[in-house]
Amino acid sequence: MGMLKGRLLVGTIAMVETNSLQLDRIVFIGRTYFEYLRMFDLNESDLKLGRVLDGAAGPSSFTAEATAKGFDATACDMLYCHPVETLADKGRMDIEHTFRKVDDVPHLYVWKYYKDRQEIIGLRHKALGAFARDYEEEIREGRHIKAELPRLPFPDRTFTLVLSSHFLFLYGDRLSLDFHVESLMEMMRVCSGEVRVYPLQGLDAKPYPHMEELLLRLRSEGLQGELVPTSFEFQRGANTMLTLKR
Template sequence: MSIVEQSAKLNLERIVFIGRTFEEYIDMFSLSIEELEGKKILDCPAGACSFTAVGSKLGLDVTACDIAYYQTCDNLKSKGLQDIEHAMEHMEKAKNNYVWDYFSDIDTLRKHRLSALKDCANDMNEFNERYVPVTLPSLPFKDSEFDVILSAHFLFMYADRLDYQFHITTLNELLRVSKDEIRIFPLMGLDGKRYEHLDKIISYLEDKGCLVEEVKVSYEFQKNANSMLKIIKG
């Protein structure tokens, strides 16, 4: 482990621990429970999302991984509650950057974020083995271990701090542990613009034999963030 990796693992203040609900995942990745049944699924990075908790209760085989999981469940729950309130305080100023259809108002958004955190924290407390600490771009999983990999609000979104090479290295690692398919949402950065190297990345993946498609989805909260990248492994 490098010094950079170690400091990232220990510095919880650099991690915003906020998550989406299971229902949001179904919509943002254009999924159905039926198509996920019998498949091994990885949520990477999962944060405080409830997809693993709720999915597991529905009989799905889901593993979550995130750098945040190096911390204790109690620390993460406390951090998550603080981060949600901090985010909601600032949401009022940025309201015009969002579409208020999926969530009718900030209070509804807060309820969804608190619900995701509660489900995640309770499940982590009871089934800790489902929550694997990782430091991307490395993953501690076997080759072709997962049928479906879902990656939300990380790749492409943080283009201001994650460079092109990081994206390529991470994608290669996701491809390594994937048997069939990877879905990434959204395709734009925090600046509201489409990731500038997306076409280059699509060409790179196609050259590796992957089938790649930009798919419009029903979920849109951040304006124009309503597409995912669907990668079928070649």
């Protein structure tokens, strides 16, 4: 696992806050296609409008499932340089680590979309499995591309829609405000339409504390940010996404 030390150690901190999900690293955990539709308030007509990028995608199966449905989707992540076996092992390890910690803070979660712990863990493994199969099979097609925010290896306005799930804001205690601003500006650079980011809370289920300043800085660069309600909520209070347009 030595080759993964960058992702494993990025953001490692001494945890002193007890009313928070106690993750010691940025985890490699993914969501499914239908979870994305709910989180980002999307329908399939939105995906027909052009190319879609899933940024910092981890092992989410959105790109694999969207492609199978005929949509033009691409995923990028800093770990996409590693063999599929290594990524699958890390994904399984991080699922186990995360839900062991979730059990310590049940009050931070709302059990409406998922009926129980077994269902959500099953979906995490389903996403990982679909991702791993697609990652292994599509090497020549380039749907999964190594990229590390705040830089993306795509020309300006390559995509119509850019999505980012469970990275920015969630790890706001270890990723700086400058990193957030630069990453969002970079996502907007490669996008001709709209950027959507979810969730907007930290591991403690509290709103990102620098959101007002972040929106002001983006506005000074000509970008319009809006906090938009979504119909999805698992982490308590995480029922809002950030949308960005020019």
